[in-house]
Amino acid sequence: MLAKALPINLPRCQAIGLIGTACLALGGETAGALPVRELIAPSTGRAALGLVGVYFGVVLLIAAWAMLGKLVRSQEPPTVRSLMLVLVVWAAPLLLAPPLFSRDVYSYLAQGAMVEANMDVYTHGPALLGGPLAAEVAPVWQQTGAPYGPVFLAVASGLSGLTRGEIPAGLFGMRLVALLGVALMAAALPRLARHSGADPAAALWLGALNPLVLLHLVAGAHNDAIMLGLLGVGLVAALGRWPVLGAVLVTLAALVKAPALLGLAAVVALQIRAGRSPVRAVLTTAGAAAATTVAVTALTGTGYGWIGALKTPVSPQNWALTSLLGRATAAVLTEIGSDLAPLAVPAWHLLGIALTVLAIAYIWLRRPRLSPVYALGLSLAVVVVLGPAIRPWYALWALFLIAAAAPSSSVRRRLAAVTGVVALLALPSGAPAGTEELILAVSGGALAVVVLWQAHQAAQAPLRESTV
Numbered sequence: 001m002l003a004k005a006l007p008i009n010l011p012r013c014q015a016i017g018l019i020g021t022a023c024l025a026l027g028g029e030t031a032g033a034l035p036v037r038e039l040i041a042p043s044t045g046r047a048a049l050g051l052v053g054v055y056f057g058v059v060l061l062i063a064a065w066a067m068l069g070k071l072v073r074s075q076e077p078p079t080v081r082s083l084m085l086v087l088v089v090w091a092a093p094l095l096l097a098p099p100l101f102s103r104d105v106y107s108y109l110a111q112g113a114m115v116e117a118n119m120d121v122y123t124h125g126p127a128l129l130g131g132p133l134a135a136e137v138a139p140v141w142q143q144t145g146a147p148y149g150p151v152f153l154a155v156a157s158g159l160s161g162l163t164r165g166e167i168p169a170g171l172f173g174m175r176l177v178a179l180l181g182v183a184l185m186a187a188a189l190p191r192l193a194r195h196s197g198a199d200p201a202a203a204l205w206l207g208a209l210n211p212l213v214l215l216h217l218v219a220g221a222h223n224d225a226i227m228l229g230l231l232g233v234g235l236v237a238a239l240g241r242w243p244v245l246g247a248v249l250v251t252l253a254a255l256v257k258a259p260a261l262l263g264l265a266a267v268v269a270l271q272i273r274a275g276r277s278p279v280r281a282v283l284t285t286a287g288a289a290a291a292t293t294v295a296v297t298a299l300t301g302t303g304y305g306w307i308g309a310l311k312t313p314v315s316p317q318n319w320a321l322t323s324l325l326g327r328a329t330a331a332v333l334t335e336i337g338s339d340l341a342p343l344a345v346p347a348w349h350l351l352g353i354a355l356t357v358l359a360i361a362y363i364w365l366r367r368p369r370l371s372p373v374y375a376l377g378l379s380l381a382v383v384v385v386l387g388p389a390i391r392p393w394y395a396l397w398a399l400f401l402i403a404a405a406a407p408s409s410s411v412r413r414r415l416a417a418v419t420g421v422v423a424l425l426a427l428p429s430g431a432p433a434g435t436e437e438l439i440l441a442v443s444g445g446a447l448a449v450v451v452l453w454q455a456h457q458a459a460q461a462p463l464r465e466s467t468v
Contacts, residue, residue: 010078010086013068016452017090020060021214024428025097027053028219032098033105033430035167036135042429048440054100054428055444056451061090061211062420063452069416072205073409080190083204087186090209091179091218099171100219101392101426106136108223109170111146112156115302121146121153122305133165138430145309149255150300152223157300171221178221182213184229189404191236196371196405206412207403211423216393224393227256228400231263235373238267243281246270247288254289255296258310259397262379264289265364269372320390322352352386359386377401392422 030040031050040047068086071078078086099105110126110133119128125143126134134142146153155177163169186208193203207213217225230253238246246267253260264285271281297304326345333341359382363375370378381398384390399415406412427433427441 008067008071008074010068010071010082013064013071014086014089016067017061017064017086018093020057020062020064021090022093023053023057023060024100024215024219025057025093027051027055027057028097028100028428031428032100033103033428034098035106042431042434042437048436051428051437051440052444052447055424055441056448058211058215058423059445059448060452061214062423063448064090065205065209065211066416066420068209069205072199072201077199077201080200080204083201083209084186087182087204087209090214091182094214094219095175095179096172097219099221099430100428101215102220102222102430103136103138104430105171105174105221106133106167107138107141107146108152108156108174108221109160109167110134110137111148111153112158112160112170113165115153115157116160120305121302122309131165132167133170136167145305147306147309148223148257149306150297150302151252151255152226152257153302153306154296154300155226174221175218178217178223178225181223181225181227181229182208182217185213185225185232185400188229188232188236189400191239192232192373192401192404195239196373198405198407202409202412203404205403206406206415206419207400210396210399210403210419212393212396212399212419215423215426217396220393222393223256224396227253227260228396229253230256231260232400234263235266235270235376238270243267243271243274243276244284244288247285248292251289251292252296255293255306258306259380259383262360262383263376265379266372266376269364269375273372318389320352320388321385322348322388349388352388356382356386371405371407373401374405374407377405392425395419395422 027050029050030046031054034040040050042048042051068078068083072083094100107126110129111121113133114121114124114126114129117129122145125141125145126137127142128134156174159170159173159177163173186204189203189207190200193200213225216222217228230249234246234249234253236246237243237249247264250260250263250267253263268278268281268285271284272278276284323345326348329348330341330344333344360379363370363378363382367375377398377400380401384394384398387394395418399419402411402415406415424441424445427437431437433441
């Protein structure tokens, strides 16, 4: 007789994911985005073993998450509370791990120190600061002003004062800030899902337990976590009797990173659906947003330079769609001897911005039946796809909200498949991938697949014997 399928249960998913994040943390000790003085040459055995270990852990985490997704879709899904516990367990090994998949956290620390030293962080890059913190920032960003709003810079400045510029303490502090953001995201998701008629457990699985959250928001300590956390709780407030509070919280999110500003459209739409007049909804939201912006800017003292800093240049090899098309067009124009080649990338970026505006207008004006939360998720997806810059964690801007309001399970399955691919796209050091690094990463992932298969076969052996 055919063997029965191996049953999936919550403890098994929790254990496999925990092993995965533990391997991530251990591998990161030699292959992560380490401080400059602790960097290990990629060609050494320790670094190679670390890279294999990290990708071994990434594949285990993806597998555990996929298994958990099947359990969430089963007839007896886990409760929201039990999923929250899984998130805590999976994140725990990453708390003290070195930064992974990006060196951006060092830029945060340097920018916080610049604000603390009364330097204009929007005009000057970390090179002006000098010293150990500036040395940790990637060369491409040494002369670049901060593209972040006054809320995040105030947090970074406060953290700089508390840690006195000590890098280990600063890294730990930034990770705690990111964990706070993830906690806010997890708290908001079930409420947003219920309002949108979606399954809270499925929303939590896709929006908070997602491997990208653990790899980039927790392990990478990106400030996108606090942006999304504030955006989420702001939308929750707007769902109830506190639309002004919702507008304030969404504005605070936008004063971390600008894309959250689109959340104000959702705040307006939620008020209109609650029976308020459109004029009143717009005026109330705009007034709360303006007052919050003025008050926060005055309190932090960083000024309005962040508006101009939104034009911060992207890295030359950014793989955003419009950047790729721009570089391809420039190559063709260069080949035919045209003088227009230098204009190709800026032209494609402008076209992308124009298409983004048109697509967002279509979503909000021509698709009024869409849930405001879902419409916001789609709008942020357009920003990510057509914007001039993209990073793996940018996918979470849209995914977080679509997870809460997706109209069907098929949408979630497609997003889950995309997540599995995107989770494999960055090296733990945050550096570009070379041939040797790619071979080691694939080897680590393949080893995880073999181990999972062998464990599956071993677990099925008693079932085969019982059915003979």
